[in-house]
Amino acid sequence: EDQVTQSPEALRLQEGESSSLNCSYTVSGLRGLFWYRQDPGKGPEFLFTLYSAGEEKEKERLKATLTKKESFLHITAPKPEDSATYLCAVQSAKEYGNKLVFGAGTILRVKS
Amino acid sequence: DGGITQSPKYLFRKEGQNVTLSCEQNLNHDAMYWYRQDPGQGLRLIYYSQIVNDFQKGDIAEGYSVSREKKESFPLTVTSAQKNPTAFYLCASNSRSAGQPQHFGDGTRLSIL
Numbered sequence: 001e002d003q004v005t006q007s008p009e010a011l012r013l014q015e016g017e018s019s020s021l022n023c024s025y026t027v028s029g030l031r032g033l034f035w036y037r038q039d040p041g042k043g044p045e046f047l048f049t050l051y052s053a054g055e056e057k058e059k060e061r062l063k064a065t066l067t068k069k070e071s072f073l074h075i076t077a078p079k080p081e082d083s084a085t086y087l088c089a090v091q092s093a094k095e096y097g098n099k100l101v102f103g104a105g106t107i108l109r110v111k112s
Numbered sequence: 113d114g115g116i117t118q119s120p121k122y123l124f125r126k127e128g129q130n131v132t133l134s135c136e137q138n139l140n141h142d143a144m145y146w147y148r149q150d151p152g153q154g155l156r157l158i159y160y161s162q163i164v165n166d167f168q169k170g171d172i173a174e175g176y177s178v179s180r181e182k183k184e185s186f187p188l189t190v191t192s193a194q195k196n197p198t199a200f201y202l203c204a205s206n207s208r209s210a211g212q213p214q215h216f217g218d219g220t221r222l223s224i225l
Binding site: 004009041043044045046091096097098099104105 | 116143145154157168211213214215218221
């Protein structure tokens with residue numbers, strides 16, 4: 001069974017204090033690993049797709065990396081507007097229909 | 113702009129009542145999905161459809177029903193058989209190509225009266 005575990009459940013940072021969020025996964029043939037950002041009362045907003053170990057993607061203060069067992073979302077010099085829940089999801093090559101399996105998310109709070 | 117529209121934003125259900133949540137997309141996507149989100153839990157898949165007039169059960173389909181009569185529309189009915197319907201419901205879509213991200217609407221929050 002495909003599984004995704006995110007840690008920590010919640011993270012509080014001071015503005016400018018860099019850190020990383022973790023997404024550990026087990027999947028039968030990884031077709032893609034996805035990172036999303038979700039603001040309260042809104043739907044998830046797509047950030048990155050990673051397809052193979054060693055791949056990295058960057059967007060502003062965010063950088064996502066991938067190994068064969070986990071992915072990290074690095075946040076450099078965060079600002080209060082980076083506060084949100086960050087979700088990780090995997091898609092298996094052996095499942096019909098491009099389904100995603102989601103982790104429970106990491107709630108990030110950045111204080112000024 | 114292309115996107116996914118969910119309505120209503122808030123919905124209240126009485127005991128024994130069926131309610132229908134709307135999801136419309138203008139992204140020309142073949143595949144559509146319904147998820148349920150509860151506090152502290154990840155998104156759980158209710159139903160999904162890869163093509164018009166075809167859909168499959170997800171992990172928590174009991175008490176829900178769907179239809180896919182048009183490419184743009186994928187309504188979800190929460191039936192009276194769903195005993196714990198209070199949750200945030202999210203609709204998503206993507207192309208059928210492997211490895212494509214799903215794009216989400218802004219959700220419907222369903223509560224019990």
